[in-house]
Amino acid sequence: MNPNFADLPTTIFEDMSIRARERGAINLGQGFPDAEGPEDVRRAAAEATINGPNQYPPMRGIPALRKAIADHYAHHQDLAIDGDKEVVVTSGATEALAASILGLVRPGDEAIIVQPAYDAYAPLVRQAGGTPRFIRSGPPDWTITRDSLEAAITDKTRVIILNSPHNPTATMLSETELRLLAEVCKTHDLVAICDEVWEHLTFDGRTHKSLMAMSGMEARTVKIGSAGKIFSLTGWKVGWAIAAPPLANVIAKTHQFLTFTTPPNLQAGVAYGLSKNDSYFDDMRADFQRSRDRLSTALSQTGFSILPCAATYFLSVDLEASGIALGDRDFAIRLVEDAGVAVIPISPFYESDPVTSIVRLCFAKGDEMLDQAAERLATARKLFT
Ligand code: PMP
Ligand code: GLN
Secondary structure: OOHHHHOOOOOHHHHHHHHHHHHOOEEOOOOOOOOOOOHHHHHHHHHHHHHOOOOOOOOOOOHHHHHHHHHHHHHHHOOOOOOOOOEEEEOHHHHHHHHHHHHHOOOOOEEEEEEOOOOOHHHHHHHOOOEEEEEEOOOOOOOOOHHHHHHHOOOOEEEEEEEOOOOOOOOOOOHHHHHHHHHHHHHOOOEEEEEOOOOOOEOOOOOOOOHHHOOOOHHHEEEEEEHHHHOOOOOOOOEEEEOOHHHHHHHHHHHOOOOOOOOHHHHHHHHHHHOOOHHHHHHHHHHHHHHHHHHHHHHHHOOOEEOOOOEOOEEEEEOHHHOOOOOHHHHHHHHHHHHOEEOEEOHHHOOOOOOOOEEEEEOOOOHHHHHHHHHHHHHHHHHHO
């Protein structure tokens, strides 16, 4: 068997969801909303299912979706993207990551990954025959420094994989970091694979800026997005990779042997959704921000120490600062078993030298569930301190 996959543990998301199901616990672990997603977007997909076409769509995605993606980013992020030549629609951002990493990392290349890192990156780099070179970031700022970047770069470095807004830390790259990253990519001739699936889930008036928007980065950035996150439809698995034609062409060639195409009815639903007016996106952000504040306030009032959350569905609790002497994995396991709340420990997002005192909670849930979870956490805190 292929050790790149055979040796991997079950993902922490699946592990905690299984424990939550077995225990009948509230699941604030794996990141998914408990609502069904916008009805008009689902209706657009339903109509496309009935009216067709339902046969193989074009390999790079239906023209309506590729145009909607280009128009969407022109409007929301001031990016000039050619929907015909620079967009590849994929089955979720996961497939966009796979197609980008397998297509762009050559055997022997090194790829820089910033830890804590989403779990898909390193196994895909290894499967491409490359070697991950890890940079470490930690609380409270989780910043990427020039020193850490320079120390990780060798003459074999080909790619840097970035994630902003960031899962699990809920931070966003600052303008200073974007400038630094653009400079380093240009100096060392690197391609940046930017996982931007959380781009619309930003709070307190923040707006997302892609590394692709920095001067000189258009030709060396792959921008990855996910309709699952934009429309709270995580099961749909419609995503995309956007890149200059030479990169997009290779990503498309890789995509043709991963899935070849993505269901056309769901693509039609997403094409409709991306053209929704600003108020949809503003309201969505406001709703999630309210949920963030509800959970954060409830937890703070009972003595939990919460880290700042600029974006995503996730709040981080600092166990040590909350007076809890358990490591993150032990806490997560005891919490689901003894208190009936599932959360995600942060340490599995590191391959070495992990931060072990932080757990991640998903707040994309209804008020009642958040309140009940906060009550259970308050009771658990008394047991664990
Ligand atoms: N990247 C990050 C950082 C994520 O958080 C997720 C999903 N939570 C993905 C990629 C995968 O997105 P998709 O479900 O569209 O495959
Ligand atoms: N991305 C989701 C999270 O961070 C989970 C995705 C998965 O289960 N692979 O919770």
